[in-house]
Amino acid sequence: DIQMTQSPSSLSASVGDRVTITCRTSQSISNSLNWYQQKPGKAPNLLIYGASSLQSGVPSRFSGSGSGTDFTLTISGLQPEDFATYYCQQSYSGLPSAFGQGTKVDIK
Amino acid sequence: QVQLVESGGGVVQPGRSLRLSCATSGFTFNHYGMHWVRQAPGKGLEWVAVIWHDGSKELYADSVKGRFTVSRDDSKNTLYLQMNSLRGEDTALYYCARDVGPKFYILNPWGQGTLVTVSS
Numbered sequence: 530d531i532q533m534t535q536s537p538s539s540l541s542a543s544v545g546d547r548v549t550i551t552c553r554t555s556q557s558i559s560n561s562l563n564w565y566q567q568k569p570g571k572a573p574n575l576l577i578y579g580a581s582s583l584q585s586g587v588p589s590r591f592s593g594s595g596s597g598t599d600f601t602l603t604i605s606g607l608q609p610e611d612f613a614t615y616y617c618q619q620s621y622s623g624l625p626s627a628f629g630q631g632t633k634v635d636i637k
Numbered sequence: 638q639v640q641l642v643e644s645g646g647g648v649v650q651p652g653r654s655l656r657l658s659c660a661t662s663g664f665t666f667n668h669y670g671m672h673w674v675r676q677a678p679g680k681g682l683e684w685v686a687v688i689w690h691d692g693s694k695e696l697y698a699d700s701v702k703g704r705f706t707v708s709r710d711d712s713k714n715t716l717y718l719q720m721n722s723l724r725g726e727d728t729a730l731y732y733c734a735r736d737v738g739p740k741f742y743i744l745n746p747w748g749q750g751t752l753v754t755v756s757s
Binding site: 530561563565567572573574575578579584614616618620621622624625626627628629630631 | 672674681682683684687696697698699732737740741742743744745746747748749750
């Protein structure tokens with residue numbers, strides 16, 4: 530099965546900062562990588578799919594990039610409502626799926 | 638609107654069984670794959686299982702393979718997770734989530750979860 534390595538596990542940032550979270554997979558998955566946001570006590574919410582496609586309704590300050598084994602989620606201009614935990618997930622065809630370990634973004 | 642409502646969680650002894658349900662509405666159930674994802678208290682997300690839109694394929698995480706079975710009843714628009722030989726490490730909030738298509742493995746939306754506690 531495909532192994533996921535997400536980093537960092539946590540970070541502290543200020544409103545307005547640019548934040549970058551990375552996700553690496555143990556084998557190439559083309560662009561089959563998705564990102565989710567989870568706030569405390571809530572179910573996860575899809576942000577980015579197919580490595581770089583923005584889910585409808587998600588603010589444009591969120592962006593994703595990468596292909597193969599290395600992927601990045603960027604938040605350009607962190608807003609108060611963005612303090613949450615973020616997860617990557619591989620969706621490579623026909624294989625069991627998996628999530629990264631998560632990155633908690635909190636207020637500096 | 639699309640709704641997913643999990644039920645069936647509770648406290649169960651190690652080695653026993655439990656069946657979770659996910660009742661859905663607001664979409665054509667048999668057009669979509671369905672997933673189970675769990676989250677142990679204070680921990681990250683763990684993908685558990687998927688069943689394709691037509692029920693032709695199921696996949697499981699290694700941690701539950703051989704103990705858990707995912708199924709669907711398209712006449713009731715309901716997803717199930719049969720959990721056997723439960724262990725302490727199965728304690729978690731269990732979410733069901735709809736695939737965005739028949740088998741794309743992109744999860745949207747999610748239910749609110751049902752809590753399973755395995756304890757003697």
